[in-house]
């Protein structure tokens with residue numbers, strides 16, 4: 001018996017959502033990986049349809065992590081600041097290329113005194129979203145430390161990274177373009193995909209989370225195909241090497257700032 005409600009029609013992903021800036025994108029492909037599209041068409045996605053993908057959202061206090069999640073999940077915006085104590089999470093169900101896929105979005109505390117509670121929830125993330133305030137250069141500088149802390153609990157070769165500038169509505173175009181230059185440099189250094197959003201106006205918020213869902217889904221299907229392929233080969237010839245076409249995704253190096 002299916003006890004879950006059907007996926008909302010506005011959470012259906014039928015094509016790969018595009019990146020925000022080509023210079024700092026997880027990949028520049030215009031469409032889903034061909035192997036992923038074929039697996040979905042032929043219903044060969046294994047356990048991916050039952051998977052809940054954990055996404056952690058980290059960054060300095062008051063940069064707008066809670067507002068970002070609330071804008072997407074509840075379409076609300078609160079102008080009053082209420083610190084997150086420890087962690088909180090929201091679930092969002094999607095359908096990607098016809099396959100159900102859920103994101104568990106973990107909102108973590110940015111305040112130093114709650115950080116040790118929050119960091120105990122970092123483990124097992126499929127994507128790390130590091131948020132900074134586009135109007136506060138110190139919050140951008142601190143993103144390297146947030147990434148280093150989050151990677152202590154996760155395998156750097158297996159997570160997708162996003163660097164998100166928040167409160168875009170508060171910066172003038174001139175201020176924004178200056179900040180974006182620095183942010184792109186940091187994103188490239190981290191090998192993170194860069195986005196700029198406003199939770200007040202909603203600008204880019206939906207596009208951003210759709211991209212997160214799509215990339216997490218794509219990497220889950222690729223991992224499933226690799227596992228399936230590896231099992232089949234192990235049954236016969238017992239060969240596997242990173243050069244073989246079993247490895248559909250290139251293992252990512254540890255970001256320079258965390259070496």
Ligand SMILES: Nc1nc2c(ncn2[C@@H]2O[C@H](COP(=O)(O)OP(=O)(O)OP(=O)(O)O)[C@@H](O)[C@H]2O)c(=O)[nH]1
Pocket residue numbers: 059060061062063064065066067068078079080081082083084085108109110111166167168169170197198199200201
């Ligand atoms: N103008 C504007 N204000 C924002 C935006 N996003 C968040 N804020 C404001 O920034 C303040 C902090 O937002 P939160 O989402 O609570 O920040 P947080 O990062 O979750 O903070 P911690 O829980 O302490 O880590 C609040 O007063 C929000 O109203 C935005 O896009 N535009």
